[in-house]
Amino acid sequence: MLLDDGRRVPDLPLDPEEIGRCRELAAAVTDPVLAFVERHTTVSIERTVLRLLGMNGAGPGGVPLANLAVDELARRGLLGRGAAWWFGLALREGAAAPADVAARIASLPERAPKVEPSADREIRALVAEETRAAVAELRDRVARRDGLRRELGVGPRPHRYLIVATGNIHDDVAQARAAAQAGADVIAVIRSTAQSLLDYVPEGATTEGFGGTYATQENFRIMRAALDDESRRLGRYLQLTNYSSGLCMPEIAYLAAVERLDMLLNDAMYGILFRDINMRRTLCDQHFSRRICALAGIVINTGEDNYITTADADEAAHTVIASQFVNEAFAHRAGLPDRLVGLGHAFEIDPAREDTIARELAQALLVRTLFPAAPIKYMPPTKHKGGDIFFAHAYDVMADVIGAVTGQGIQLLGMMTEAMHNPLLMDRFVALRAADYVGRAWRSMGGELELRRGGLVEARAAATLHRARLLLEEVAREGLFAAIGKARFGDVARQETGGKGLAGVVERDPDHFNPLLDLLEAR
Numbered sequence: 001m002l003l004d005d006g007r008r009v010p011d012l013p014l015d016p017e018e019i020g021r022c023r024e025l026a027a028a029v030t031d032p033v034l035a036f037v038e039r040h041t042t043v044s045i046e047r048t049v050l051r052l053l054g055m056n057g058a059g060p061g062g063v064p065l066a067n068l069a070v071d072e073l074a075r076r077g078l079l080g081r082g083a084a085w086w087f088g089l090a091l092r093e094g095a096a097a098p099a100d101v102a103a104r105i106a107s108l109p110e111r112a113p114k115v116e117p118s119a120d121r122e123i124r125a126l127v128a129e130e131t132r133a134a135v136a137e138l139r140d141r142v143a144r145r146d147g148l149r150r151e152l153g154v155g156p157r158p159h160r161y162l163i164v165a166t167g168n169i170h171d172d173v174a175q176a177r178a179a180a181q182a183g184a185d186v187i188a189v190i191r192s193t194a195q196s197l198l199d200y201v202p203e204g205a206t207t208e209g210f211g212g213t214y215a216t217q218e219n220f221r222i223m224r225a226a227l228d229d230e231s232r233r234l235g236r237y238l239q240l241t242n243y244s245s246g247l248c249m250p251e252i253a254y255l256a257a258v259e260r261l262d263m264l265l266n267d268a269m270y271g272i273l274f275r276d277i278n279m280r281r282t283l284c285d286q287h288f289s290r291r292i293c294a295l296a297g298i299v300i301n302t303g304e305d306n307y308i309t310t311a312d313a314d315e316a317a318h319t320v321i322a323s324q325f326v327n328e329a330f331a332h333r334a335g336l337p338d339r340l341v342g343l344g345h346a347f348e349i350d351p352a353r354e355d356t357i358a359r360e361l362a363q364a365l366l367v368r369t370l371f372p373a374a375p376i377k378y379m380p381p382t383k384h385k386g387g388d389i390f391f392a393h394a395y396d397v398m399a400d401v402i403g404a405v406t407g408q409g410i411q412l413l414g415m416m417t418e419a420m421h422n423p424l425l426m427d428r429f430v431a432l433r434a435a436d437y438v439g440r441a442w443r444s445m446g447g448e449l450e451l452r453r454g455g456l457v458e459a460r461a462a463a464t465l466h467r468a469r470l471l472l473e474e475v476a477r478e479g480l481f482a483a484i485g486k487a488r489f490g491d492v493a494r495q496e497t498g499g500k501g502l503a504g505v506v507e508r509d510p511d512h513f514n515p516l517l518d519l520l521e522a523r
Contacts, residue, residue, distance in 0.1 A: 001407075004373060005157050008447030009407040012369045012461055018469055019370060025472035026325035029480050034333055036280065037287045041512065043199070043504040045288045046070045046083035048250040049516050052134045053087055053127070055098040056217075058203045066251075067200045069102045078112055080509035084131070084516070088123035089115070091130075124513055131515035135295070138257060142296050145260035148228065152237040155185040158403055158411035159239065160435050161377070162428055165190035167209030169219045173226040178425050180230050183432045186239040186263065186410065189223055191215045196246025196275045197500060201255065215242050215252055220259035239263060241301070244289055245271050247501050249282065253289035257296035263342065263410075264293060269323065270303035272484060273492040274310075278499035279481055290334035291520040300336065301410070302327045305346035305379040307490040313348035313383070317363050318467035319489050320345050321370070325472060326480070328371065335523060338373035342410060346379035347399035355456060357398065362460035364406040370465075378403045380414025389416040393430065400435050404442040405449065411435065 047066040055066050073079040090104040162184040164175040176187045192209035206214040227238040241263035244252040268286035271277035304320040324343045331341045349356045380399045385392050396414035403411045415427040475483040487493035
């Protein structure tokens with residue numbers, strides 16, 4: 001099979017009717033979820049709109065102004081009309097600064113004030129114009145990013161993806177520059193542990209994180225500026241990624257777009273399963289955040305690789321495929337083209353088993369064949385790593401080889417000390433050097449290899465696809481919420497009305513006003 005970047009991978013014969021049926025079922029899974037999404041908003045969606053309209057910065061106690069305003073509206077039962085409408089009312093009444101708007105919202109009476117139809121039209125027109133201007137400015141910032149990328153060019157695929165995560169954004173910059181100089185194409189700033197559970201975005205630059213660095217607008221700006229500088233110095237564009245998951249998915253997507261990030265980890269299932277975030281809340285937030293990603297040309301990375309860290313990778317391979325079909329359907333409905341849908345999977349089969357390379361080749365090639373235009377992100381092994389750094393390095397190189405042969409788009413590089421401590425600069429250098437060697441040594445092998453008809457790889461891929469179709473039939477029949485409740489993904493069960501953040505889901509009023517959503521949907 002010839003990929004769009006000129007690479008060839010082994011041909012994998014699959015049943016086209018089974019593939020088509022999987023996509024039909026994925027659409028059937030997503031339709032009722034999106035019907036729910038279209039009837040609801042969330043506190044994070046509404047905060048995102050206020051941020052776009054200029055309500056940035058913090059108020060008393062360091063609480064973001066957007067949180068202060070939205071929390072007041074929610075407490076009074078007024079959020080269903082849309083925070084943008086109340087923002088417009090405050091402007092009409094003379095508010096000039098974000099703090100003034102927040103103060104006027106805080107002083108609203110317990111019962112919503114009546115507004116004449118003519119005043120309502122005036123408010124909506126005023127805020128719609130403000131929104132169009134803000135979106136135009138956002139597009140200008142995105143165009144600057146894309147212009148630099150075109151000017152300098154990016155490295156060949158697979159793009160070598162490395163993480164930095166010191167907790168201090170300034171130390172992260174030093175590590176990111178060193179990784180870029182050693183050959184990294186994508187720098188991922190790992191987010192501070194459990195930030196996904198914060199229902200606000202911290203303000204400013206941060207220097208103390210736990211297992212990572214807080215995702216803030218200022219931290220995004222600092223790292224993007226450093227990578228732009230390093231890109232010009234090296235003569236190739238360096239891509240930046242962070243996390244848009246958890247209770248602030250839409251806000252982080254917007255802030256990332258403003259600060260010209262290239263990729264975002266963006267998957268509601270990760271938050272549902274592994275952070276116990278309410279599924280209603282995070283699926284609403286996911287859809288809105290992905291519309292922002294579509295507007296800003298940001299590649300999303302999905303989290304199917306996480307399923308096989310809690311479930312057995314060999315036995316649960318079909319759940320990865322089924323979820324990828326569902327994630328593709330959600331992404332398309334949010335306006336994301338295939339080139340922005342970075343589906344995730346991982347090299348996680350227990351190395352103590354026999355024929356793991358053949359089985360992993362089958363899985364990676366199946367994903368690549370099913371989603372030929374998607375920039376697939378391939379994760380290195382982590383679950384079965386221990387303290388033997390020499391075996392860990394060999395294990396990572398096997399993942400690099402599979403990635404090269406099967407034409408993955410984004411290769412997250414494993415490091416010998418993965419899961420032991422925060423990797424050192426030398427660990428990244430060794431990982432990049434090995435990936436560079438594999439890239440040269442296996443450059444053309446994907447086009448040279450031919451699979452044995454009916455052999456282990458073909459049979460395994462066909463069986464995995466078939467099991468994925470059976471799972472999709474079950475999920476389409478019972479509903480995604482019920483399937484999650486039965487632990488069909490990642491061996492983790494969550495309930496529709498459980499988890500964190502459900503109180504932040506609000507039914508839209510008939511006259512709900514979200515001018516940003518109107519613009520995003522019009523696209």
